[in-house]
Amino acid sequence: MRLIRPTLEWLDARLKIGAAIRExxxxxxxxxxxxxxxxxxxxxxxxxxxxxxxxxxxxxVYVPSANEAYQSLQVLNHQQALGWFVxxxxxxxxxxxxxxxxxxxxxxxxxxxxxxxxxLTWMVGVLLLVVTLGMAFTGQVLRFDxxxxxxxxxxxxxxxxxxxxxxxxxxxxxxxxxxxxETLTRFFALHVFVIPGLLIGFVGVHLMMVLKxxxxxxxxxxxxxxxDTYIAEYEAEVHRDGVPFVPNxxxxxxxxxxLMLGAVVLxxxxxxxFGPGGAPDPTIIQTEPRPDYFFLWIFSVAALMxxxxxxxxxxxxxxxxxxxxxxxxLWAGVxxxxxxxxxxxxxxxxxxxxxxxxxxxxxxxxxxSPVMDAWSALPVxxxxxxxxxxxxxxxxxxxxxxxxxxxxALGDAGGRRxxxxxxxxxxxxKDQLIRQVLQGxxxxxxxxxxxxxxxxxxxxxxxxxxxxxxxxxxxxxxxxSASVR
Amino acid sequence: MTTPSTRRDLLLRLGIGLNALAAVALATPxxxxxxxxxxxxxxxxxxxxxxxxxLSSYPEGQTRMATFRNPSTRPWDGQTAxxxxxxxxxxxxxxxxxxxxxxxxxCPVRWFPQSNLFLCPCHGGAxxxxxxxxxxxPPRGLFRYEFKVENDRLLIRAxxxxxxxxxxxxxRGRRGPPCA
Numbered sequence: 001m002r003l004i005r006p007t008l009e010w011l012d013a014r015l016k017i018g019a020a021i022r023e024x025x026x027x028x029x030x031x032x033x034x035x036x037x038x039x040x041x042x043x044x045x046x047x048x049x050x051x052x053x054x055x056x057x058x059x060x061v062y063v064p065s066a067n068e069a070y071q072s073l074q075v076l077n078h079q080q081a082l083g084w085f086v087x088x089x090x091x092x093x094x095x096x097x098x099x100x101x102x103x104x105x106x107x108x109x110x111x112x113x114x115x116x117x118x119x120l121t122w123m124v125g126v127l128l129l130v131v132t133l134g135m136a137f138t139g140q141v142l143r144f145d146x147x148x149x150x151x152x153x154x155x156x157x158x159x160x161x162x163x164x165x166x167x168x169x170x171x172x173x174x175x176x177x178x179x180x181x182e183t184l185t186r187f188f189a190l191h192v193f194v195i196p197g198l199l200i201g202f203v204g205v206h207l208m209m210v211l212k213x214x215x216x217x218x219x220x221x222x223x224x225x226x227x228d229t230y231i232a233e234y235e236a237e238v239h240r241d242g243v244p245f246v247p248n249x250x251x252x253x254x255x256x257x258x259l260m261l262g263a264v265v266l267x268x269x270x271x272x273x274f275g276p277g278g279a280p281d282p283t284i285i286q287t288e289p290r291p292d293y294f295f296l297w298i299f300s301v302a303a304l305m306x307x308x309x310x311x312x313x314x315x316x317x318x319x320x321x322x323x324x325x326x327x328x329x330l331w332a333g334v335x336x337x338x339x340x341x342x343x344x345x346x347x348x349x350x351x352x353x354x355x356x357x358x359x360x361x362x363x364x365x366x367x368x369s370p371v372m373d374a375w376s377a378l379p380v381x382x383x384x385x386x387x388x389x390x391x392x393x394x395x396x397x398x399x400x401x402x403x404x405x406x407x408x409a410l411g412d413a414g415g416r417r418x419x420x421x422x423x424x425x426x427x428x429x430k431d432q433l434i435r436q437v438l439q440g441x442x443x444x445x446x447x448x449x450x451x452x453x454x455x456x457x458x459x460x461x462x463x464x465x466x467x468x469x470x471x472x473x474x475x476x477x478x479x480x481s482a483s484v485r
Numbered sequence: 486m487t488t489p490s491t492r493r494d495l496l497l498r499l500g501i502g503l504n505a506l507a508a509v510a511l512a513t514p515x516x517x518x519x520x521x522x523x524x525x526x527x528x529x530x531x532x533x534x535x536x537x538x539x540l541s542s543y544p545e546g547q548t549r550m551a552t553f554r555n556p557s558t559r560p561w562d563g564q565t566a567x568x569x570x571x572x573x574x575x576x577x578x579x580x581x582x583x584x585x586x587x588x589x590x591x592c593p594v595r596w597f598p599q600s601n602l603f604l605c606p607c608h609g610g611a612x613x614x615x616x617x618x619x620x621x622x623p624p625r626g627l628f629r630y631e632f633k634v635e636n637d638r639l640l641i642r643a644x645x646x647x648x649x650x651x652x653x654x655x656x657r658g659r660r661g662p663p664c665a
Contacts, residue, residue, distance in 0.1 A: 067563025149565065153591035153646070154607070160648025167650035168523035175522050177531035177645035178555050180562040182522075281564040283552045285585060285593035288606040302590055303608035307624050311649075368609040368621075372595065403600040407609075417609050417621075445611050445619035450601045 024211055025250075028242025030234075032218035034249035037111065039256035040104035041210075045203065046257035047097040050264065051135075052196070054090040062142070064188035066181040066280070069144035073276045088268035091143075094136055096264050098294050101132050106349055112337025113216035115225045119329035121209040124202050126326045131199045133294065138191035140292050144184060145276035150289030152179045154302075161311045179282075214238060215249070219337035227334060288369070296363030297356050303368045304359075367416035374414045375403040381411035388465060395462025398455045402447065410466075418444055425467035429476045433460045531557055531644040537582070540637050543574040548596050548614065550585075556644045568643065570630060571596055571603070573614065580639060583616050584628035584647040591648065594627065603627065624649070 012018035061080050063072040076083035105125065108114055114122035137155075141148045152174070159173050160166045175182030214234060243249070278287060291299050298318075305313050339346050380396045388396075399405065407417035414420075428436060437456060440446030451459065467473045521527065533556040543549055551572045558566040571583040571594075583603070585593045592607035602619060603612040610621035617626040628647035633640050645651060 065561040065563070066565045067561045150592055150607075153586060156646060157586070157589070157591035157648050160650030162650065166648065167528065170646070170648050170650050171522040171528060172520065174646070177528065177557065178566070178568065179646060180555070180565040181559040183565075279564065281567065282585070282593070283550075283564070283567050283569045285550075285569060285595055287593065289592055299607075303622060305622070307622050310622065310624075366609075369606055370604050370609055370611070372604065372606065375599065401599055403597055403602075406600075406604070440619070443620045445600075445602055445613065447600075 025246035026244045027211060027214070028238040029215040029245050029249050030217040030238055031241050031243050031248075033215045034243055034252065035218060036252055036256070037107055037218075038215065038249065039253050040100055040107055042253040043256050043260045044097055044100040044104055045207075046261055047093050047100060047264065048199070048203070050261060051090060051093045051097060054086050054093060055192070055196075057086045058090055059192060064142070064185055066144070066184045069142070069184060070276060070279050073143065073145075077273060077276075084273050085268060087273035088271070089264060090139075091274040092264045092267040092271070094139055095293070096260060096267075098132060098136050100260065101129055105129060106353075108216075109345065110339040110342075110349060111216060112219050112225070112339075112342070114329045114333075115335070115337060116227050116230055116329075116333045118209070118213055118216065119333050121206060121213065122329045123326055124206045124209070126322065128199065128202045128206060129325075130322060131195050131202060134195045135191065135199065136292065136294055138187045138195065140295075141184070141187040142191055143274065143276050144280050146278040146280060146284065146287045147275070147289050147291070149179060149280040149282060150287065151291050152183060154289070154291075154299075158314050161315060215245075216337075219339070221336075221338040221340045223338075224336055225334045288366075290363070290366075293360060293363075297359035300359040300363040303366070304362070369415075370403075370406040370417050371415040372406060374405040375400050378405055378410075378413050384410065384462075384466065389461075391458055391461045392465055393462075395458035395460070398451070398459040399462055402450065402455075402459075404459075407444075421463065421466055423467050423471065425464050425473040426471050427474060428463075429474045429479075430460060430464055431476060431479075432474075433463050437463075528645070532642055533644055534633070534640045535643050537570075537572060537639040537641060540574075540578075540634065540639060543572050543580070543639065545574050545576045548573040548598065550596070551582075551639075553641075553643065569593070570641070570643070571627075572639065573616075578634045580632050580634070581616060582630040582632045582639075582641045584630065586628065586647055587623060588618070588625045588627060588649070589621070589623040591646070 008018075058076065061072060061076050061083060063069055073087075076087050078084070108122065108125065114125075141152060156170050156173060156179065159169045162169050171177065173183075174180075175186045217234060217237060274292075278284060290296065301317075302310070302314065336342055378400075380400060385393055385396060404421075405414040407415040409416060409420040410422060412420070424433070434456065436442075436444065437451065437459060438446060438448040447456075464473060535553045535556055537551045537553060542551075549572050550569055552567050552569045555562070555566040555568050569585045571585060573581040573583070575581065583594075587594050587605040587607065587610045589605065589608055589610045592605050594603040594605045594610070594612065596603050601614045603614075603616070605611070605621065605623075608622050610623040611619040612623070612627050613619045615626075616629060618624075628651075630641040630643055632642075
């Protein structure tokens with residue numbers, strides 16, 4: 001113990017950073033800003049440090065080769081001592097980091113902390129969001145399994161839609177004409193060298209500006225930001241009523257960071273590592289590729305967008321969104337800070353969260369995808385067969401055998417791509433059913449060449465019986481009057 | 486201004502100039518290195534004829550999956566260089582060879598002989614047996630490989646992951662074959 005002080009003094013006599021550290025620790029922050037609302041950024045930083053440490057550990061074993069990456073992941077999971085745990089920490093750490101960055105961003109937005117003079121801090125923060133998502137995507141590629149392979153396929157196909165130079169961009173993204181060895185090595189280089197370098201640089205600038213400009217004061221409704229007076233007012237406030245960063249704010253940061261790290265450890269222990277899923281073998285096509293959860297919403301957008309504007313939305317939407325966030329403080333850099341008096345801002349956040357959650361939910365359930373095994377796996381509901389004629393039952397067989405069930409549900413089971421058919425007879429007359437089956441339309445393939453006349457007759461007879469007992473089947477009024485005459 | 490400071494000025498300018506020259510000398514090859522996958526010559530060379538086996542493995546009127554080793558590979562490509570495709574033999578030497586990648590966003594489409602449809606597991610794209618678009622978000626039909634039959638063996642011109650980028654470029658007649 002007696003040696004510590006002289007050692008520290010010896011070091012500081014040469015490093016000369018003691019004063020700067022003391023100044024940082026003692027710098028005054030507004031009393032109310034030493035708040036639990038202000039802990040998310042440091043939480044994200046703590047997780048980032050964990051990611052660096054676990055990432056280096058993984059790089060000791062992982063082989064960034066298309067031929068061996070998958071095996072090395074299996075070795076990490078099953079043979080390397082505690083490899084599964086380090087993988088789990090890194091995977092859960094990435095989820096927590098993306099989550100905390102987003103929560104931090106929402107808090108900063110709602111508390112008006114992006115306004116004068118902290119515009120650039122926010123802009124660098126937007127860049128940090130971009131590189132964090134970049135880490136998440138490239139990391140998902142390094143978990144080189146089926147999802148990673150086909151995820152690259154999706155990225156490639158989006159890049160291929162760029163006008164004029166799409167083909168060239170695809171080649172540069174993949175490092176060659178197909179998804180293969182050089183694709184993995186370039187994503188490895190991005191994930192391990194390029195993006196972490198940018199991330200560390202941006203974090204440094206971001207933190208430096210937080211220190212130089214001071215922590216945002218707790219917003220008071222009605223207290224407007226004015227470029228001419230703000231800095232003097234802020235200085236006066238922290239000198240009159242400020243508290244030192246250490247320990248008043250720091251202890252909450254410390255507790256929260258510890259909680260988050262503990263939560264990552266707990267998740268890693270309880271839930272284990274993510275994947276890898278099936279081997280990255282393109283000839284195994286019995287797969288349903290899905291991205292990790294933070295990109296599921298984009299996956300949903302790709303399914304739900306009208307084809308006419310899809311390319312535009314996929315290519316222009318993300319950069320435009322990022323640009324909007326980036327330029328936000330230049331557009332709304334002064335005025336009211338408190339969310340209590342910024343209803344549009346609150347509404348935007350609520351809409352963004354709802355939109356994200358809804359699209360993520362759709363991404364998980366993918367109602368637009370046919371259920372590939374519904375035709376062979378699901379039984380026809382008994383009520384649709386009981387007491388029905390042989391022709392109708394034959395129709396039910398055609399319905400299953402021609403895989404109508406993959407897109408159409410009966411009795412709440414089956415695909416959701418098309419409408420459920422439990423009451424289709426109340427909506428379509430016999431002639432309309434025949435037309436729809438043979439010609440398709442409304443996003444349904446035409447089955448005209450695929451069904452014999454006998455099969456069509458049977459199928460339509462079956463469909464005609466599909467209506468609730470208390471609702472009659474639809475009838476063609478003109479046919480009815482014609483037959484009466 | 487005194488003589489020595491002029492000399493120092495000159496030295497500074499010389500230093501900046503030298504470094505600028507060095508920067509250009511370094512940046513040119515580095516940028517060239519980074520962009521090399523997109524060289525037109527390299528992209529053209531990526532395509533070549535690959536064999537999909539004898540005609541007897543493709544019964545008339547049926548659609549079967551075939552796999553081939555990508556013509557340009559690295560030793561460390563592993564399974565990723567094994568590329569699948571769908572071969573539809575209409576009759577005799579009349580074939581259609583489709584890329585497995587959905588024209589929407591590249592996911593692998595599956596062939597269902599029961600309903601005579603190709604279905605995509607990602608966003609629900611559907612194609613008829615002849616590869617034309619049936620339903621869902623794809624902007625066009627399935628990508629097709631150029632094929633030929635030689636000595637009772639089926640060959641296709643392949644080597645590049647098909648995307649709308651390749652297709653658009655080829656439609657303008659800049660890169661020959663209609664696909665792949």
